[in-house]
Amino acid sequence: MADGRDSPQFQYGLTEKCGVVGISLADRPAARPLYYSLYALQHRGQESAGIVTHDGFQQYSHVEMGLVGDAFTLNDLDSLHGQVGIGHVRYPTAGSVDSSCAQPFSVSFKSGSLGLAHNGNLVNADEIRAELEAHGHAFTSDGDTEVIAHDLARNLLDGDLVRAVKKTMNRIHGSYALTIMHDDTVMGVRDPQGNRPLVLGKLDDGYVLASESAAIDTLDGELVRDVKPGELIVLAEDGSDFDSYQLVENDNTAHCFFEYVYFARPDSIIDGKLVYEVRRELGRKLWEESGIDTDVVMPVPDSGRAFASGYADAAGDGVEFAEGLMKNRYVGRTFIMPTQDERERAVRLKLNPIKSTIEGKTVTIIDDSIVRGTTSNQLVQLLKDAGAEEVHMRIGAPAIIAPCYMGINMATRDELIASDKSVGDIRDVINADSLSYLSIDAIADVLETERLDLCLGCVTGEYPYDINGEETDRDVSRPVFADD
Incomplete structure (x- = not known):
């Protein structure tokens, strides 16, 4: 899996995946609602943005590198004709960091046109690519989205839309939430274990599919429900209704718990749970498991805010919740940090301590994760330089010990840092007075689910998918396809 480390925009921490959207409307162009939806999903990807529409006669596409606001002009939106369309914002996790892998990916073939937007990562993309190349398919990118598009286009030659999607789902393995447009029909598909989120919303004049419910809110729509794992949703061409097909039945899900911890917007509802409240409850659990009495509890902005709020609430009277670090919002996610010295300086550029909140006090600082430990070390030092007598760090997730596929x-x-170091070792590296992570059991308890129904690969080293060289935490035999 390509992780973008050769890019000058590589992030020294966790980075988002992608965001997808699909819209079918009754009597107005889809381009602007798609554009607004992508703005709502911008946190999920900042590398490229794209929209593909269809007016009943032909397909229109505009895909560019950069943020949503930079990728589209008013003329671009006016040129995207039609009442149906799909959109995508991308952060690369498989494939190159260039325009060839920007999405939605478009294919024209004998049975019409196809647009496809993908959030997730296939674990058998290379195998399927080789098979398709052997049958004469020519690829223009090294991304797994094009693999899905070519396989689906091939299956669509048989003419049956639902059967074609089912055949492709039978071949691709891994995580995926897809919005698809075949001519002027928009569809949404969620992988059989529901690793990636996908929701369905109702608008006054149509329906929308999106990675998060925040996109539906942006359009003044109403959340209908989550797309079920293994389900295909087909929107009516006039936006009047939708059809549902449960194509795959699985004994267990593999919901990504990091959607709740970090990636999703706090105001989004995923699998029936408001992300903000989940994070606050995780903060309360953090206090129950490892609370320590200090003068001040403060978040790392913005990622630790909801956790710190819940933690301080559980701690009760006598513990002050305060903003002790102010974030410079003009130092964006794409800040270039080519040298170690500049990476260390980046923390000072992004965060400035409020000394009156910190000086002479014991401090608990709360964040959602520690990846390499570099930033945590700098934060602790920043607080101590500002006069903190003690700095204790609490993390609203288990330690990340393994990569994500x-x-x-x-x-x-x-x-x-946690792959080969104990909690005590990490505490020493970041120079904190104490360090504690949230337990896996607390995650499962707050989400009201069994551990086996969560993807915990990054914190256990055992994955819900069959990945070469890695352990699996379950039977990964072929899922049961409806009507097999």
């Missing part, structure tokens, strides 16, 4: 741009084992 499911579409999160994380890191290799060599780069993950």
Whole structure:
């Protein structure tokens, strides 16, 4: 899996995956609602943005590198005709960091046109690519999205839409939430274990599929429900209704718990749970498991805010919740840090301590994760330089010990500080007075689910998919396809 480390925009921490959207409307162009939806999903990918629409006669596409606001002009949106369309924002986790892998990916073939947007990562993309190349398919990128598109286009030659999607689902393995447009029909598909989120919403004049419910809120829509694992949703061409096909039945899910911990917007609802409340409850659990009495509890902005709020709430009277670090919002996610010295300086550029909150006090600082440990070390030192007597760090997730193969741009084992170090060792490296992580059991308890129904590969080293060289935490035999 390519993780983008050769890019000058590589992030020294966790980075988002991708965001997808699909819209079918009754009597107005889809381009602007798609554009607004992508803005709502911008946190899920900042490398490229794209929209593909169809007016009943032909397909229109505009895909560019960069943020949503930079990728589209008013003329670009006006040129995207039609009442149906799909959109995508990308952060690369498989494939190159260039325009060839930007999405949605478009294919024209004998049976019409196809647009496809993908959030996730296939674990058998190379195998399917080789098979398709042997049958004469020519690829223009090294991304797994094009593999899905070519396989689906081939199956669509038989003419049956639902059967074609089912055949492709039978071949691809890994995590995926897809929005697909075949001519002027928009569809949404979620992988059989539901690793990636996908929701369905109702608008006044149509329906929308999106990675997160925040995109539906942006359009003044109403969340209908989550797309079920293994389900295909087909939107009516006039936006009046939708059809559901449960194509795959699985005994267990593999929901990505990091959607709740970090990736999703706090105001999104995923699998029936408001992300903000989940994070607050995780903060309360963090206090129950490893709370320590200090003068001040403060978040790392913005990632630790909801956790710190819940933690301080559980701690009760006598513990002050305060903002002790101010974030410079003009130092964006794409800040270039080519040398170690500049990476260390980046923390000072992004965060500035409020000394009156910190000086002479014991401090608990709360964040969602520690990846390499470099930033945590700098944060602790920043607080001590500002006069903190003690700095205790609490993390609202278990320690990350292994890479992600499911579409999160994380890191290799060599780069993950927890892969070969104990909690005590990490505490010493970051120079904190104490350090504690949240337990896996607390995650499962708050999400009201069994551990086996979560993807925990990055914190256990055991994966819900069959990955070469890695352990699996379950039977990964072929899932049961409906009507097999």
